Amino acid sequence: TGQSWLQLSPEERNGLMSIYAEAAREKITLRTVWEAYKSGKLDAAPMQRRTLAQAITETMEAKRAENLRERYLGDLEAYLNRFAEGRSEMFVDKIGVAEVETWFAHRNEALTTRKSNLGRLGSLFDVCYRRGYIKDNPILRISSPKLDHGTPERFTAAEAKTLLLEAKT
Numbered sequence: 001t002g003q004s005w006l007q008l009s010p011e012e013r014n015g016l017m018s019i020y021a022e023a024a025r026e027k028i029t030l031r032t033v034w035e036a037y038k039s040g041k042l043d044a045a046p047m048q049r050r051t052l053a054q055a056i057t058e059t060m061e062a063k064r065a066e067n068l069r070e071r072y073l074g075d076l077e078a079y080l081n082r083f084a085e086g087r088s089e090m091f092v093d094k095i096g097v098a099e100v101e102t103w104f105a106h107r108n109e110a111l112t113t114r115k116s117n118l119g120r121l122g123s124l125f126d127v128c129y130r131r132g133y134i135k136d137n138p139i140l141r142i143s144s145p146k147l148d149h150g151t152p153e154r155f156t157a158a159e160a161k162t163l164l165l166e167a168k169t
Contacts, residue, residue, distance in 0.1 A: 043135070048132055049091050049133065050091070051088060051092065052092050053144055055092040055128050056077070056081065056088075058075065059080065063123065079117060079119075080120065092124075093134045093136060094130050097142060099138075100121060100139065112145075112147060125139050
């Protein structure tokens with residue numbers, strides 16, 4: 001290996017050490033990366049990158065093309081822009097489960113609201129996944145809140161008849 005090192009140009013050595021330093025900061029060894037690549041667990045295909053702001057723009061274009069209601073589109077865009085505040089220039093592939101969970105932890109939302117807002121963020125990440133900007137959709141790894149709607153009410157035949165007659169008028 002020493003001979004191989006000596007045969008590298010200064011630019012190649014510098015590039016290799018730069019990659020080594022980046023991996024070390026992430027607590028990843030080059031051996032781990034190489035073994036993952038050899039075993040097929042690492043896709044080395046270059047990924048197109050988009051900032052969160054660009055991804056939101058593309059998501060909204062895609063949703064408008066689906067001919068959805070303007071009110072839904074407006075609500076979706078407003079929510080996604082709130083999510084992007086302070087991180088709009090961050091690459092969308094750097095946003096993972098931890099960032100999304102932190103976002104929800106700092107919001108005082110009812111469970112029903114959180115559930116629908118997970119869907120809104122899911123729309124963004126779904127477009128990003130289908131376009132190859134991210135390797136997986138982090139929303140799919142977040143548990144959806146379980147809603148307790150209580151015990152269903154039961155009606156007698158007479159009560160059901162009264163209800164139906166009242167609804168008819």
